[in-house]
Amino acid sequence: MALAIGNWSALSALPGxxxxxxARWADLLERRTGVVVPPARKPFLVTAVRGRMRETGHSRFDDYYRDLHKVPEGAIEWTTLVDRLTVHETHFFRHPPSFDLIASEWLPRLMQSGSEGALHAWSVGCSTGEEAYTLAMVLDRHIGMLSDARVYFGVTATDVSQPALAVGRSGLYPRNKFNEIPADYRERYVDEIDADSFQVREALRKRVGFAQFNLLDVARAPLKRLDLIFCQNVLIYFARDRRRELLTALAGLLKPGGMLVLGAGEVTSFAHPALSRVPHRQALAFLRNR
Ligand SMILES: C[S@@+](CC[C@H](N)C(=O)[O-])C[C@H]1O[C@@H](n2cnc3c(N)ncnc32)[C@H](O)[C@@H]1O
Incomplete structure (x- = not known):
């Protein structure tokens, strides 16, 4: 969608x-991604839509909405708009108790029970990749501590936002995120590039594959028999019924002994016949029964 030169006066006065x-824009976002924008967050949605209209030379919501539905240009524009309409805040080691649970309880038990030699984790709604790299760091470090045998692991990191995934693939982060990573992990897994940035080392980047995937398509997910599914700070944006539906589908992708880790307090009263709640005071996790 090229910017229409000469449209600036109309654009400077975009309608309220x-x-x-x-409701129409919020409904479009929910239908396509599951993300609910409550009325209190209307200013966020308005800023995002109007910002993109300005950049594409649209002065009327109707015209922009219609162009978004054109095939195929609309689909390309949607990949940019959806990035503006979703929240990407994320951190390395964002919820330490969840990573402690993996490192000190789940992984030792899994390795003791005789892992099949390969371990596959999924970071669902990975944003710019910090969660996926944290998982890779924790798995690499602790597999190494627990076993002399070579246990291969890989992390699949997915999101709807292409720009967020591009950051994840680069593994390049601004300096202000450096201290989110504990010093002993920093030494092993990242390199300082310059005064402003650092990068996840190539050996670890190779363990993390980034791909665009809409969680609403989970029934068609090309992933199965996963050891670990990490889904934090994604479902909170979804309607309650949808959360349950998606969790049920995620449960079906776990191997026996596999673990689903959610954000603490993100889901209440969820139960599934094949899952047992992990007794933990600070982390919210479920184990797939054997
Ligand atoms: C707040 S970030 C959470 C990042 C990370 N999981 C964490 O806890 O730090 C939420 C991410 O979910 C993604 N997201 C929202 N709806 C999605 C969907 N339907 N499918 C896949 N990702 C989605 C957004 O693009 C965003 O990057």
Whole structure:
């Protein structure tokens, strides 16, 4: 969608968004991604849509909405808009108790029970990759400590946002994130590039594969028999019923003994016949029964 030169005066006075218009955009986002924008977050949605309209030379919501539905240009524009409409905040080692659970309880038990020699984890809604790299660091470090045998592991990191995935693939992060990584992990897994940035080492980057995937398509996920599914700070943006549906589908992708880790407090009263809640005071996790 090229910017229409000469449209600037119309663009500088983009219309306000009334409630019906807001409902239409919020509905589009929910249908396509599951993300619910409550009325209190209307300013966030309006800023994102209007910002993108300005960049593409649209002065009317109707025209932009129609162009978004054109095939195939609309699909390309959607990949940019969806990035603006979703929240990408993330950190390395964001919820330490969840990683402690993996390192000190789940992984030792899995290795003791005789792992099949390969371990596959999925970071669902990985944003710019910090969660996926944290998983890779924790798995690499602790597999090495627990076993002399070569146990291969890989992490699949998925998100709807292409720009976020591009950052993840580069493994390049701004300096202000450096201290999110504990010193002993920093020494092993990242290199300082310059005063402003650092990068995850290639050996670890090779263990993490990034791909665009919409969680709403989980029934068609090309992943199965996973050891670990990590899904934090994604479902909180979804409607309650949808969360349950998606969790049920995620449970079906776990191997016996596999673990589903959610954000603490993100889901209440979820139960599944094949899953047992892991007794842990700070982490919210479920084990797939053998
Ligand atoms: C707040 S970030 C959470 C990142 C990371 N999981 C963490 O806890 O730090 C939420 C991510 O979910 C992604 N997301 C939202 N809806 C999605 C969907 N339907 N499918 C896949 N990813 C989605 C967003 O693009 C965003 O990057």
């Amino acid at each position: 968004m009334d409630d019906a218009e807001f």
